[in-house]
Amino acid sequence: MFRSEFLPLLKIWLPCYHILKCIPLRHDKKEDRLVAVNSVRHLRMVQFQCFLCFVYCTTMLINICFGGLTLIGKLQGFGFFCVYLMDFFSKLTHNCGVKLLKILVFISEVSIRAIPTFQFALLTYAPCTPPFILSMLPSCKEMTDAGDWSVTMVTFLVHIFELWMSLHILSAGGIALIYVFLLGIVCILSYIRILE
Numbered sequence: 001m002f003r004s005e006f007l008p009l010l011k012i013w014l015p016c017y018h019i020l021k022c023i024p025l026r027h028d029k030k031e032d033r034l035v036a037v038n039s040v041r042h043l044r045m046v047q048f049q050c051f052l053c054f055v056y057c058t059t060m061l062i063n064i065c066f067g068g069l070t071l072i073g074k075l076q077g078f079g080f081f082c083v084y085l086m087d088f089f090s091k092l093t094h095n096c097g098v099k100l101l102k103i104l105v106f107i108s109e110v111s112i113r114a115i116p117t118f119q120f121a122l123l124t125y126a127p128c129t130p131p132f133i134l135s136m137l138p139s140c141k142e143m144t145d146a147g148d149w150s151v152t153m154v155t156f157l158v159h160i161f162e163l164w165m166s167l168h169i170l171s172a173g174g175i176a177l178i179y180v181f182l183l184g185i186v187c188i189l190s191y192i193r194i195l196e
Contacts, residue, residue, distance in 0.1 A: 003032060006183050009105055010034075010175075021045040022172035046172075053169050057081070060131045068138065069130045077131030080119075101186060105178055112174040116166040123159045133158050 017023050024046045028035045064077045122129055128140040143151050
């Protein structure tokens with residue numbers, strides 16, 4: 001069931017995941033299945049991104065809890081923190097059909113790409129939005145309002161870093177939640193139904 005129904009959906013996004021180096025898997029065309037990556041460099045990059053994810057989420061949580069944010073800023077930051085931490089934890093009933101599940105997987109994959117894009121747009125419009133990196137600076141509002149080209153360039157580079165972080169966090173976490181957890185449970189339940 002996984003190979004016939006869901007592996008084709010995963011193969012569509014695997015080139016993107018391979019470029020980001022956010023998961024230690026690749027598609028073996030001979031056996032038509034996912035196998036572990038043999039490249040040490042690729043595995044080191046995955047480990048480095050896991051470490052960055054931990055540092056990024058910890059810093060975000062510290063900023064939300066102990067930073068000088070307003071209550072609205074803390075609530076807004078907590079929303080983003082939950083998205084990164086839970087990464088699209090989806091609940092489905094056990095009797096969902098395969099077509100409905102394929103639609104859910106497709107929507108989840110598109111959402112994984114859309115959230116970093118909209119986050120980048122939000123940070124371009126409001127660079128001091130909590131809980132992101134620039135909001136941690138006490139003089140963020142004054143710096144960004146000054147309009148200095150060097151500050152604008154640094155701000156843009158920080159936004160690119162935030163985009164990259166959210167893209168690989170959501171991609172790696174989305175793969176784990178969607179294809180391993182969610183579809184794994186559905187496949188096991190369908191196999192049990194067949195055995196009964």
